[in-house]
Amino acid sequence: MIQVENLRKEFKKAIKEPGIKGSVKSLFKPKTEIVTAVDDISFNVSKGEILGFIGPNGAGKSTVIKMLTGILTPTSGKCCINGKIPYENRKKYVKEIGVVFGQRTQLWWDLALRETYAVLKEIYEVPDKQYRERMEFLNEVLDLQSFITSPVRTLSLGQRMRADIAASMLHNPKVLFLDEPTIGLDVVVKDNIRKAIQKINAEEGTTVILTTHDLSDIELLCDRIVMIDKGNLVYDGQINNLKHKYGQMRELCFEMKNSDDLLSLDYKGHFTLDEDDLSIESDGVSATIRFNSDRASVQEVLKYTLAKIDVRDINVKDADIEEIIRRIYKEGV
Amino acid sequence: MMKSFFRTYMPFAKAGTQQMMAYKVNFIFHLIGEIMSCFIMFFIWKAVFTSTDGKTFMGFTMNDMIVYIFISFMTGYLSYSDGAFVLGEEIRDGSVSMRLIKPCSFDMCFLFQEIGNRVISYGIIFVPIVAGVEIYRYFLMGSVQFNVGNFIMFFISLQFAYLINFYFNIIYGFLAFYLKNLWGTTLIKDVIVNFLSGATIPLAFMPFALQTFLTYLPFSSLSYTPVMIYMGMYTWDKILFSMALQIFWIFAFWGISKLIWRSAIRRICVQGG
Numbered sequence: 153m154i155q156v157e158n159l160r161k162e163f164k165k166a167i168k169e170p171g172i173k174g175s176v177k178s179l180f181k182p183k184t185e186i187v188t189a190v191d192d193i194s195f196n197v198s199k200g201e202i203l204g205f206i207g208p209n210g211a212g213k214s215t216v217i218k219m220l221t222g223i224l225t226p227t228s229g230k231c232c233i234n235g236k237i238p239y240e241n242r243k244k245y246v247k248e249i250g251v252v253f254g255q256r257t258q259l260w261w262d263l264a265l266r267e268t269y270a271v272l273k274e275i276y277e278v279p280d281k282q283y284r285e286r287m288e289f290l291n292e293v294l295d296l297q298s299f300i301t302s303p304v305r306t307l308s309l310g311q312r313m314r315a316d317i318a319a320s321m322l323h324n325p326k327v328l329f330l331d332e333p334t335i336g337l338d339v340v341v342k343d344n345i346r347k348a349i350q351k352i353n354a355e356e357g358t359t360v361i362l363t364t365h366d367l368s369d370i371e372l373l374c375d376r377i378v379m380i381d382k383g384n385l386v387y388d389g390q391i392n393n394l395k396h397k398y399g400q401m402r403e404l405c406f407e408m409k410n411s412d413d414l415l416s417l418d419y420k421g422h423f424t425l426d427e428d429d430l431s432i433e434s435d436g437v438s439a440t441i442r443f444n445s446d447r448a449s450v451q452e453v454l455k456y457t458l459a460k461i462d463v464r465d466i467n468v469k470d471a472d473i474e475e476i477i478r479r480i481y482k483e484g485v
Numbered sequence: 486m487m488k489s490f491f492r493t494y495m496p497f498a499k500a501g502t503q504q505m506m507a508y509k510v511n512f513i514f515h516l517i518g519e520i521m522s523c524f525i526m527f528f529i530w531k532a533v534f535t536s537t538d539g540k541t542f543m544g545f546t547m548n549d550m551i552v553y554i555f556i557s558f559m560t561g562y563l564s565y566s567d568g569a570f571v572l573g574e575e576i577r578d579g580s581v582s583m584r585l586i587k588p589c590s591f592d593m594c595f596l597f598q599e600i601g602n603r604v605i606s607y608g609i610i611f612v613p614i615v616a617g618v619e620i621y622r623y624f625l626m627g628s629v630q631f632n633v634g635n636f637i638m639f640f641i642s643l644q645f646a647y648l649i650n651f652y653f654n655i656i657y658g659f660l661a662f663y664l665k666n667l668w669g670t671t672l673i674k675d676v677i678v679n680f681l682s683g684a685t686i687p688l689a690f691m692p693f694a695l696q697t698f699l700t701y702l703p704f705s706s707l708s709y710t711p712v713m714i715y716m717g718m719y720t721w722d723k724i725l726f727s728m729a730l731q732i733f734w735i736f737a738f739w740g741i742s743k744l745i746w747r748s749a750i751r752r753i754c755v756q757g758g
């Protein structure tokens with residue numbers, strides 16, 4: 153469905169020297185610097201898949217999505233979606249996709265929401281019957297009824313986001329690109345949006361590419377993730393594999409009675425652990441120790457800790473996906 | 486083909502009308518301001534004519550001048566276009582990406598949206614002014630001056646003037662975006678365009694060489710041509726010639742705007758997100 157090959161995007165960035173002299177200079181001889189936002193990325197997505205596309209801030213996720221949706225032209229490389237090249241036949245191509253950019257709205261500011269959908273219906277040439285069914289479905293999942301007559305400019309962020317999601321699904325797109333669709337939403341709305349995505353994927357076989365910083369989105373919706381960092385691909389595979397690979401990490405959190413106690417703990421020496429197998433964070437009162445349970449068993453670590461210091465409270469956690477991702481963002485795969 | 490074209494873009498016209506309704510108070514006050522400045526022109530020219538000895542001023546009678554003022558005001562108002570001017574801003578702040586993900590031509594979206602706006606302007610301005618001017622002429626001359634042929638050609642020419650204005654403003658929007666620091670404000674542009682197009686004073690009042698030169702520039706097509714046609718100042722030959730010139734400018738500006746758009750969207754880096 154989606155093939156991405158050696159995709160690359162460079163931006164020219166103007167460097168402005170400070171002061172009036174700099175401004176004048178940059179007017180005649182602009183100095184530019186090339187920023188590589190996306191650097192040789194390749195991956196495929198098959199039909200009906202929900203792909204989680206993640207990476208730290210500034211990784212290049214939005215830039216990739218913009219190229220896949222035909223907004224930006226790649227510097228080099230290729231992407232092909234459903235047999236079409238996005239930036240070559242834009243008008244035809246965008247008819248088959250739905251797009252949501254969490255920070256922007258595709259709705260008309262001054263129109264009532266209902267009118268906006270009526271406009272979209274015509275633009276995408278949605279037949280009456282399908283339109284009615286689709287609206288009913290979206291209404292049910294996203295609960296649009298309460299604000300469908302309000303002008304878009306009066307909607308709250310959560311309402312607007314639901315409205316935007318509905319707009320992207322109205323014409324039954326083959327592929328749905330969602331760039332941070334749950335940004336700034338409360339738990340209930342998040343849940344509704346996830347349900348809508350899941351439902352349209354299950355019922356229509358819509359392929360979905362989803363970027364988000366909320367990893368529960370990923371855990372609930374995706375089987376597979378593609379992770380990029382600084383424009384490079386760092387991981388492409390099942391979430392479960394990631395869990396297996398890093399699942400032995402455990403997290404020990406405790407509150408100390410005496411903050412100096414921490415100094416007396418030497419996990420590294422005692423258990424002979426590598427850099428990768430251990431990390432310690434502390435704010436003086438409580439501490440979080442992440443360690444590899446293959447190298448040092450949970451029981452031993454607990455025993456050692458309790459023997460050395462007085463704790464007020466202690467607990468051990470499994471590494472969840474968030475923990476794993478955090479580790480990868482920090483240290484690389 | 487034609488049908489699906491209208492199916493696609495008619496909603497924009499409807500949206501334009503609704504948008505206009507949302508800001509109707511703005512619209513009314515703006516209109517009142519425009520009409521007031523129109524009457525100021527009226528009194529100025531009246532003073533000019535009463536203070537000159539002859540009956541005509543550069544070939545215009547006072548009666549002609551008054552018709553000129555009101556028809557040229559109406560032409561200016563109804564052919565005005567600034568809907569596409571936001572394009573430069575949209576490119577700068579990246580919201581143009583929301584335009585790019587829709588299966589529509591950028592110019593047609595703007596065009597139809599503005600047509601939706603214009604429906605209301607026509608309703609409020611066109612009939613009253615034409616009726617007012619004709620009644621005025623009737624009482625002054627004692628006979629009906631209205632000429633159906635001229636009127637129809639005027640109406641077509643007015644639509645051409647609008648289209649030229651529309652594409653001219655798209656291009657100006659791009660230019661203003663690239664040359665932000667050099668170009669100054671829209672106000673200056675409007676003053677210059679109004680002068681060159683004969684909306685401020687009739688081109689006939691200018692030195693002959695300048696007048697000929699300006700006739701070939703696109704600006705005279707914006708206002709002077711339709712007004713002259715309405716007033717019956719042009720022979721049929723001249724009408725056909727100036728309308729052909731209008732059509733030439735529509736295509737020229739259309740082509741240029743498409744070229745700029747194409748190169749712009751290839752080169753812009755949509756920001757944000």
Ligand SMILES: Nc1ncnc2c1ncn2[C@@H]1O[C@H](COP(=O)(O)OP(=O)(O)OP(=O)(O)O)[C@@H](O)[C@H]1O
Pocket residue numbers: 163164165187188189207208209210211212213214215216754755756757758
């Ligand atoms: N128009 C632009 N001009 C110059 N640099 C840009 C432009 N757009 C993006 N960049 C740079 O490209 C890199 C990737 O940006 P991008 O928006 O794709 O990140 P992201 O993965 O979406 O991050 P976030 O999670 O914060 O949204 C960043 O370093 C950014 O500064």
Ligand SMILES: [Mg+2]
Pocket residue numbers: 213214215331758
């Ligand atoms: Mg982003």
